Amino acid sequence: VAADPNDAEAGLKLASALRGMGEWQRAAEAAEEVTVRHPDSADAFLDLARAHIGAGHGFYAIIPLKRAQALNMKDWRPLSLLGVAYEQITRDDEAEAAYITAEKLAPNNPAVLANLAMFRFGQGKAADAETLLRRAASLPGANEQTRQNLAFVLGRQGRFDEAEKLMRQDLPPDAVTNNLTYLKAAYEKTAIAAPTPAAPSRTWEALKADAG
CATH class of the missing domain: 1.25.40.10 (Tetratricopeptide repeat domain)
Incomplete structure (x- = not known):
């Protein structure tokens, strides 16, 4: 090409x-x-x-x-x-x-807030990340990835019901099941969110690979 x-x-x-x-x-x-x-x-x-x-x-x-x-x-x-x-x-x-x-x-750009949020999460500041992602998800222009990042952060804190509700807004049932299985296993492994190095796009696959 x-x-x-x-x-x-x-x-x-x-x-x-x-x-x-x-x-x-x-x-x-x-x-x-x-x-x-x-x-x-x-x-x-x-x-x-x-x-x-x-x-x-x-x-x-x-x-x-x-x-x-x-x-x-x-x-x-x-x-x-x-x-x-x-x-x-x-x-x-x-x-x-x-x-x-x-x-x-x-200040009201969902992508900017989401990137800052995932940086905070990578620093072990899950509560700060959640606050930023909730703000981002509430803004016009927020996309599926912003909501799923929020679901990821909630799940890594063991709040699976909230995470599942968000996932079901955008994902097919099999993807929801797979993601919940991952989140529960990760939470059982450690109750503290592991650092998440930067990913080019904060997809579930990238977050899973980075968070370990």
Whole structure:
């Protein structure tokens, strides 16, 4: 699959499609090609960073994200992604600073709040994470993943009935059963939420793998 290198929109669509298939390296190459030909495209630098984060290479996402931030200092997206990138390389102080700055720029954005919430959860602050996720889930634009992150955090605290109710809003019965089985086993293993390293998208699969 190839895109016209001079067509930024086509290049970014290709990068997005490749990310959707888990082709992180190819996605990075497609996005990087756009950044070379369109160095004023913040979206291109964001897509390049997303590909690196998706591959688990947060270090390589930092420079593209700072380039994207420099192009629009009022855009919350580079900062929120910087938080994820810094988490991946365990630079937690910088991750927290990035998340907090993103929240200041977009205080009512569910994605920003959800990323900050999962960072708090990773620090062992489940109550703080729950508060942020409840706020995020109540806002316009909140998606399934935000609700399922809340279900995950509730379940890791042993509050299975609440978690199940949230899961049933979005998931098929077999997925609910599987997720509850996981949560109960994880809770029995330890009543304290284990640290959750950053994931490119906070999917159940990523959270399960990271939380252990």
